Amino acid sequence: MTFVRKIEVTWGTPRTERADAARNRQHLIATARAMLAELGPDQLTMDALAERSGLGKGTVFRRFGTRAGIFGALLDDGERVFQERVLSGPPPLGPGASPLERLIAYGRARIHFMVEYHEIARAAVDGRQPIPAGSQTPMSRAHIRMLLTGIDLGPADLDLLAMQLTAALDGPILLYVSATDLIPAEQPLTDGWRDLVQRVCRP
Amino acid sequence: MTFVRKIEVTWGTPRTERADAARNRQHLIATARAMLAELGPDQLTMDALAERSGLGKGTVFRRFGTRAGIFGALLDDGERVFQERVLSGPPPLGPGASPLERLIAYGRARIHFMVEYHEIARAAVDGRQPIPAGSQTPMSRAHIRMLLTGIDLGPADLDLLAMQLTAALDGPILLYVSATDLIPAEQPLTDGWRDLVQRVCRP
Numbered sequence: 001m002t003f004v005r006k007i008e009v010t011w012g013t014p015r016t017e018r019a020d021a022a023r024n025r026q027h028l029i030a031t032a033r034a035m036l037a038e039l040g041p042d043q044l045t046m047d048a049l050a051e052r053s054g055l056g057k058g059t060v061f062r063r064f065g066t067r068a069g070i071f072g073a074l075l076d077d078g079e080r081v082f083q084e085r086v087l088s089g090p091p092p093l094g095p096g097a098s099p100l101e102r103l104i105a106y107g108r109a110r111i112h113f114m115v116e117y118h119e120i121a122r123a124a125v126d127g128r129q130p131i132p133a134g135s136q137t138p139m140s141r142a143h144i145r146m147l148l149t150g151i152d153l154g155p156a157d158l159d160l161l162a163m164q165l166t167a168a169l170d171g172p173i174l175l176y177v178s179a180t181d182l183i184p185a186e187q188p189l190t191d192g193w194r195d196l197v198q199r200v201c202r203p
Numbered sequence: 204m205t206f207v208r209k210i211e212v213t214w215g216t217p218r219t220e221r222a223d224a225a226r227n228r229q230h231l232i233a234t235a236r237a238m239l240a241e242l243g244p245d246q247l248t249m250d251a252l253a254e255r256s257g258l259g260k261g262t263v264f265r266r267f268g269t270r271a272g273i274f275g276a277l278l279d280d281g282e283r284v285f286q287e288r289v290l291s292g293p294p295p296l297g298p299g300a301s302p303l304e305r306l307i308a309y310g311r312a313r314i315h316f317m318v319e320y321h322e323i324a325r326a327a328v329d330g331r332q333p334i335p336a337g338s339q340t341p342m343s344r345a346h347i348r349m350l351l352t353g354i355d356l357g358p359a360d361l362d363l364l365a366m367q368l369t370a371a372l373d374g375p376i377l378l379y380v381s382a383t384d385l386i387p388a389e390q391p392l393t394d395g396w397r398d399l400v401q402r403v404c405r406p
Contacts, residue, residue: 160395171370
């Protein structure tokens, strides 16, 4: 239902892994991505991935544990690429644009990411606990907090404002993507985020 | 951890119950409230409530099911009183103040309620699923949506803005009350809500 894997993502350095394990992981992720694009999520099973990748079932099992683990790994990989774009990609998402432009671009990119990944995220949490409603993406809150320091807001509690904006960004997306009968409406969410941020940051 | 019972609360009319059942319920709730105030939550058990209320253990069990059910009933009862204050209590929370004043007062009262009830809410969800992060209090969203229609906001997507503000109100409170090592900081949350609403609603 919700994005349980994303709360495990931090800004830290990824742990090192042995070179052959890293190659296997990259190969499995690339194969899983190709299968997902060609066949859709239902066909992406442990057995099918082992067969298509040419690696043993044991390797796939040790790497992912369960079928949901495959989707979790795809989500983690997507988060890693997303983080790199935010930290060092082209502006306005990456450095080089004004903090307000980056804040608007961050919400747009985050909404796009969560809409793009919502099926993967849902498959990644099969049989796990949903995130409690108080959880927030650490990346979002830290990044929004950092951008707010560069905007002239007058007197403001920036820690709390970052929590509020993170919740205002995540909440509506999660409402949409957890409603199984709705196609996530990306454009209204993106417009609404820009509108909210512009209202909050008016001089 | 979180406020799972509150998502069951709606603006609808409470279902009717037989007069003696209603009397028993009111007596049990009042007794549980008195025990909570005198003895604290740990002493409020099914057996202790049956003994103190003078009703049979069977009656207490049929009414609440589990110990968590007692706390759930206390939370529901608190929500009912809270709703009445919002719908027909004195201004600025109730009708009679401007929509902007009511919006600020609603957040202040909601924060106070959730801080006041956070131990009860935590005890009410023992062993149950946490609310998924996409959940929102239906009462909050509907009430905020209604108040926004009375504020001159220029062009705005009021449905989305109500979702964003509900998330911005709930998110930080849930972060605070789910962090077991923090005493919920009511004043900064209240100040931050007023600040956010005033920024969003500036003409």
